[in-house]
Amino acid sequence: MIITDGSASVDRRHLLKAAGTGLALLAAAPALARAPLAGSQVAGVYRMKVGTIEVTAVLDGHLDLPQALFPKATDGEAGTLLERAALPRAPQINTPVNTYLVNSGDRLVMIDTGTATAMGPTLGQMPRNLSASGVTPDQIDVVLMTHLHPDHANGLITPDGKPFFPNAEVVVAGSEYDFWNDQGLMNQAPKDVQDFFRMAQAAVKPYAEARRLRRIGPDGEVVPGITTVAAPGHTPGHTGYRISSGDQQLLVWGDIVHIAAFQFAKPDWSLAFDTNQDMAAASRKRMFDMTATDRITVAGMHLPFPGIGHVLREGDGYRFVPVAWRPI
Amino acid sequence: MIITDGSASVDRRHLLKAAGTGLALLAAAPALARAPLAGSQVAGVYRMKVGTIEVTAVLDGHLDLPQALFPKATDGEAGTLLERAALPRAPQINTPVNTYLVNSGDRLVMIDTGTATAMGPTLGQMPRNLSASGVTPDQIDVVLMTHLHPDHANGLITPDGKPFFPNAEVVVAGSEYDFWNDQGLMNQAPKDVQDFFRMAQAAVKPYAEARRLRRIGPDGEVVPGITTVAAPGHTPGHTGYRISSGDQQLLVWGDIVHIAAFQFAKPDWSLAFDTNQDMAAASRKRMFDMTATDRITVAGMHLPFPGIGHVLREGDGYRFVPVAWRPI
Numbered sequence: 245m246i247i248t249d250g251s252a253s254v255d256r257r258h259l260l261k262a263a264g265t266g267l268a269l270l271a272a273a274p275a276l277a278r279a280p281l282a283g284s285q286v287a288g289v290y291r292m293k294v295g296t297i298e299v300t301a302v303l304d305g306h307l308d309l310p311q312a313l314f315p316k317a318t319d320g321e322a323g324t325l326l327e328r329a330a331l332p333r334a335p336q337i338n339t340p341v342n343t344y345l346v347n348s349g350d351r352l353v354m355i356d357t358g359t360a361t362a363m364g365p366t367l368g369q370m371p372r373n374l375s376a377s378g379v380t381p382d383q384i385d386v387v388l389m390t391h392l393h394p395d396h397a398n399g400l401i402t403p404d405g406k407p408f409f410p411n412a413e414v415v416v417a418g419s420e421y422d423f424w425n426d427q428g429l430m431n432q433a434p435k436d437v438q439d440f441f442r443m444a445q446a447a448v449k450p451y452a453e454a455r456r457l458r459r460i461g462p463d464g465e466v467v468p469g470i471t472t473v474a475a476p477g478h479t480p481g482h483t484g485y486r487i488s489s490g491d492q493q494l495l496v497w498g499d500i501v502h503i504a505a506f507q508f509a510k511p512d513w514s515l516a517f518d519t520n521q522d523m524a525a526a527s528r529k530r531m532f533d534m535t536a537t538d539r540i541t542v543a544g545m546h547l548p549f550p551g552i553g554h555v556l557r558e559g560d561g562y563r564f565v566p567v568a569w570r571p572i
Numbered sequence: 573m574i575i576t577d578g579s580a581s582v583d584r585r586h587l588l589k590a591a592g593t594g595l596a597l598l599a600a601a602p603a604l605a606r607a608p609l610a611g612s613q614v615a616g617v618y619r620m621k622v623g624t625i626e627v628t629a630v631l632d633g634h635l636d637l638p639q640a641l642f643p644k645a646t647d648g649e650a651g652t653l654l655e656r657a658a659l660p661r662a663p664q665i666n667t668p669v670n671t672y673l674v675n676s677g678d679r680l681v682m683i684d685t686g687t688a689t690a691m692g693p694t695l696g697q698m699p700r701n702l703s704a705s706g707v708t709p710d711q712i713d714v715v716l717m718t719h720l721h722p723d724h725a726n727g728l729i730t731p732d733g734k735p736f737f738p739n740a741e742v743v744v745a746g747s748e749y750d751f752w753n754d755q756g757l758m759n760q761a762p763k764d765v766q767d768f769f770r771m772a773q774a775a776v777k778p779y780a781e782a783r784r785l786r787r788i789g790p791d792g793e794v795v796p797g798i799t800t801v802a803a804p805g806h807t808p809g810h811t812g813y814r815i816s817s818g819d820q821q822l823l824v825w826g827d828i829v830h831i832a833a834f835q836f837a838k839p840d841w842s843l844a845f846d847t848n849q850d851m852a853a854a855s856r857k858r859m860f861d862m863t864a865t866d867r868i869t870v871a872g873m874h875l876p877f878p879g880i881g882h883v884l885r886e887g888d889g890y891r892f893v894p895v896a897w898r899p900i
Contacts, residue, residue: 330882548896554658
């Protein structure tokens with residue numbers, strides 16, 4: 245496949261010759277088919293294999309997070325990090341909401357469910373993308389919840405409060421379930437936070453009433469091939485799920501990162517609405533260290549769609565390297 | 573949206589309480605829908621807007637390039653660069669073959685066409701992905717060629733040598749057309765390189781015979797909104813295409829880069845089958861400098877699919893930052 249260096253001088257000769265030929269030795273009238281613009285992006289779906297298990301990233305949409313939600317971020321540092329990510333210096337940073345479908349061949353598992361109608365028209369696209377992936381909600385056996393914030397749990401229910409997944413068991417950390425269902429705690433919270441309590445309660449209620457809600461502890465196997473990894477701080481029972489098959493693993497880590505451009509370089513930058521910012525930072529550092537050391541592929545609900553990649557050490561912090569698009 | 577720090581102590585109390593609850597307070601029998609594995613990746617299609625123009629990346633597939641094809645690469649440096657890209661240290665590096673569809677609303681343009689059947693079953697998927705993007709070959713008005721290597725030009729024709737795009741005009745640099753159609757040069761070339769000449773000649777022949785082949789010079793507008801950017805070296809007439817609309821630009825730069833993990837950091841690392849390795853390195857450095865300085869978004873035929881992103885300076889070299897998946 246090698247064109248020898250001997251042809252290089254010929255190239256130059258041909259280039260010089262070509263420079264004199266000008267445009268359009270042979271011209272043709274274009275057909276001007278006027279194909280309509282597609283006008284929309286393709287479906288937000290991407291697949292990978294973890295051993296024999298098929299994992300499908302299913303996009304729920306995008307939201308803008310204000311830089312001001314990161315109390316430790318200075319404008320200078322944030323601007324530098326945005327430039328390093330080739331993003332505009334802007335007070336709002338766009339970030340996706342991802343969900344994941346896990347198919348072992350005999351069990352179909354969703355991890356998180358997106359926002360449904362709770363957060364506007366740029367979100368709530370999980371149902372459409374799930375359909376594009378070839379799966380209907382009634383086929384889902386189990387829904388694993390990383391936590392019960394509305395951008396993860398609202399997709400559990402239809403607008404009239406019915407289960408969106410009519411046959412699924414919902415699995416959630418007991419500590420997470422207890423926190424959001426604590427009426428005393430809710431009554432003490434600021435009014436806008438009370439909405440979060442109400443939404444979390446509404447999302448799990450029909451499943452609990454149907455005795456299709458399973459509370460789990462911080463460690464253990466929740467379905468064959470999937471174990472929990474406790475990562476508290478963002479919320480009290482925030483939980484990652486480790487998918488294992490053969491010698492391969494994928495850690496679906498929930499909300500360890502909200503803005504990839506910021507938090508890999510600055511693991512200390514917790515979010516103002518983490519229930520415990522210090523604990524969230526400790527969980528983030530533990531997850532970064534573990535996945536970088538053990539070279540475990542990660543998937544994150546707010547990493548650039550499909551949200552799958554590798555954590556590498558860089559300087560005092562880390563760097564995220566998205567997986568390259570690949571066939572399976 | 574902020575849960576106050578006052579709740580942090582409550583979190584810990586709840587966490588402790590939850591730790592004692594164990595698994596499965598409420599259990600339910602899973603439905604076990606046994607949904608079949610999809611077994612294949614989604615279509616290789618991704619869209620973006622450049623002003624009012626819609627650009628669609630259409631994947632042709634993937635190939636493995638041997639590290640040995642980079643004469644300046646040492647095993648040590650190559651290994652370090654692969655690790656920085658979270659890729660395995662391996663003698664073959666996987667890279668995609670991308671094509672691009674450009675729709676201005678009144679003209680439908682393809683840039684390059686993939687491999688057709690010339691390079692095995694991991695390639696030749698442009699027709700299927702073009703179809704998935706909603707476009708039929710007869711709708712294409714113009715095909716712009718970056719160069720006439722078989723992974724770019726073989727998609728011009730069907731297996732029986734007919735035009736794959738029955739209504740399209742093919743546009744190629746005059747210097748590129750002359751080089752591959754020079755029988756004297758072909759006869760002097762090694763046997764395996766002669767195959768490249770034969771394939772290039774066969775790909776353009778039916779268009780030339782139908783007087784639907786347009787030779788162009790190194791600079792100028794080829795269709796409204798698209799101008800050429802000469803980038804010789806990889807081949808004599810290797811050409812990039814600059815798409816402009818309003819204040820936005822996308823430079824489709826062809827084969828300026830073959831392995832992103834190597835050549836952004838090491839712009840000197842030309843490919844053994846560049847017709848002129850020094851000239852290719854000079855074109856690469858000029859393109860990197862221009863796109864980094866002017867912050868021009870680039871698209872490359874061998875950048876990780878969809879192959880669209882930004883060039884940033886880093887140390888003595890550059891770094892590629894892929895665009896984040898976004899709606900349009």
